[in-house]
Amino acid sequence: xxxxxxxxxxxxxxxxxxTAVKNVTLAEEHLHDHFPGFPVMPExxxxxxxxxxxxxxxxxxxxxxxKVILAKIQxxxxxxxxxxGDSIQLEAAIESISPEAAATRGRITRQESLIAxxxxxxxxxxxxxxxxxxxxENFVFExxxxxxxxxxxxxxGHDGGPQARVVHG
Amino acid sequence: xxxxxxxIFQKVKEVLVDALGVDDDEVRPNARLMADLGAESxxxxxxxxxxxxxxxxxxxxxxxxxxxGLLNSGEMVANGKLTDKGLELLKKQLPHVDMTEFQKNPxxxxxxxxxxxxxxxxxxxxxxxxxx
Numbered sequence: 535x536x537x538x539x540x541x542x543x544x545x546x547x548x549x550x551x552x553t554a555v556k557n558v559t560l561a562e563e564h565l566h567d568h569f570p571g572f573p574v575m576p577e578x579x580x581x582x583x584x585x586x587x588x589x590x591x592x593x594x595x596x597x598x599x600x601k602v603i604l605a606k607i608q609x610x611x612x613x614x615x616x617x618x619g620d621s622i623q624l625e626a627a628i629e630s631i632s633p634e635a636a637a638t639r640g641r642i643t644r645q646e647s648l649i650a651x652x653x654x655x656x657x658x659x660x661x662x663x664x665x666x667x668x669x670x671e672n673f674v675f676e677x678x679x680x681x682x683x684x685x686x687x688x689x690x691g692h693d694g695g696p697q698a699r700v701v702h703g
Numbered sequence: 704x705x706x707x708x709x710x711i712f713q714k715v716k717e718v719l720v721d722a723l724g725v726d727d728d729e730v731r732p733n734a735r736l737m738a739d740l741g742a743e744s745x746x747x748x749x750x751x752x753x754x755x756x757x758x759x760x761x762x763x764x765x766x767x768x769x770x771x772g773l774l775n776s777g778e779m780v781a782n783g784k785l786t787d788k789g790l791e792l793l794k795k796q797l798p799h800v801d802m803t804e805f806q807k808n809p810x811x812x813x814x815x816x817x818x819x820x821x822x823x824x825x826x827x828x829x830x831x832x833x834x835x
Contacts, residue, residue, distance in 0.1 A: 605745040608722075630752040634764055635745065637752045655749055662744070 538679050539583045540624060543590075543687040548702040551627040552591040554683075556583050560618035575616035577650070580642055581607060584652040588626035588638035590680050592656050594700070595631060598675040601668060605635065606655035614649050616642075622649060629653075634661040705832045712824050718753045719820065722746055732821040740820075750823075758827060767826055768818060769796040774811060785809040799826040 540554040558565075558575050565573035585604045593602045616622055626640040635657050642650040659668055675681060688700055716730045723740050736742040742750070747768050755762055773779050773796075779789030790809055794802055800822045805813060 606749060608749065630755065632748070632751070632764065635748040635752075637749065655745055657745055657748075 538586065538683065539579065540586050540683065543587075543683060544623070546591070546594075546684065546687055546700045548700050549595040549628060549631075551625065552587055553623055553625045554583070554587040556622050556624060558616055558618055558620045558622065562618075565618060573618050575620075575622075577610070577612050580612070580616065580622075580650050581610055581652055581654075583622075583624050584626060584640045584642065584650075585654060586680070587624040588628075588640055588654055589656060589674075590684065591626050591628060592631065592636040592638065593675055593680070594684065595628065595636070596658070598672065598681065600658040601660055601672050601674045602636070602656045603659050603674065604654060605657035608637070608653040608655060610650065610652045612650045614644075614647065616644065616649060620644050634658055706828075708824065708828055711827050711831070712820075714757050715754070715820060715823050715827065718750060718757055722749045722753055730820055732819070732824070734820050735816050736818045736820070737815045747818075754823070754827065758831060760830060762830075767823070769793075774814075780811060783811050785811065785814075797822070799829055 540556050543552060543554050545551070545553040560566075560573060564576065564579075568574065568576055589602050589604065593600065596602075621644065623643050624640065625643070626638050629637040629639050631637075635655060637655050638653065640652045640654065641648060642652065684700065712732070716727065719725060719730050719736075719740065720727060723736075723742055723746060725740050729740060734740055736747070736750075748764060751762050751764050751767060754760075754767075773785075773789060773792060776789075779786055779792060785793060790802075790806055797817065800817050802817070805817055
């Protein structure tokens with residue numbers, strides 16, 4: 535089973551940009567050890583949240599036909615701690631996309647304050663340079679809980695209000 | 704206005720420093736992307752994306768770094784070496800690359816060595832000044 539590390543999308547511009555929200559809670563067990571008496575969200579998990587936000591954005595741009603795999607962290611710079619009770623916004627934008635890969639630029643904020651800048655690269659692994667074959671089924675997105683995040687966004691809307699739409703074009 | 708070889712080299716250097724996390728002085732014209740600068744396959748795509756942004760042009764990965772189609776064909780490769788036909792095709796695909804040394808012993812293992820900093824600069828010089 536795949537795990538989801540973002541709570542919901544609040545904006546989704548197909549092929550261009552997406553914003554997700556992650557609420558951090560002390561009920562997350564790893565925070566008890568990271569660190570005892572001073573719980574802060576591990577930076578690697580901020581990268582995971584960005585990889586999911588940007589990865590779904592990249593996947594949707596090709597109608598979830600490609601197997602989108604995180605291939606490179608171009609940049610990850612952190613400016614502040616994220617603590618239990620914080621609600622962070624993860625904004626990702628597609629910088630470049632080609633048949634083989636995509637590059638995204640991202641920032642994480644808490645209210646207006648900048649927490650991190652994370653730029654990533656994703657490979658469409660069926661188009662890999664060495665011609666290595668991968669299983670036919672799309673193990674990234676098929677039957678995956680990732681797409682349910684988008685369904686949730688389109689059916690409920692980000693504020694529980696009127697239907698939101700994935701904006702195309 | 705034509706952009707000079709030197710200006711292109713400086714911009715390519717910045718791209719490679721950012722994409723590969725190498726130092727300025729490591730990016731010499733004859734430096735090989737994989738053997739000397741530690742590039743892996745995803746880095747080639749990263750470099751293509753960054754060059755597109757820097758020079759505001761469209762580059763297909765095949766154009767700048769071909770070879771995978773070539774390697775998967777029995778006609779082009781035999782006993783770990785490029786056949787004459789393979790070599791001809793490679794020259795056609797990579798007019799910006801100096802093959803003098805490579806064609807003395809065109810083994811597949813040495814193919815990666817063709818992709819040098821200078822090869823990128825020459826490719827761009829040709830592309831930018833041909834259209835400009």
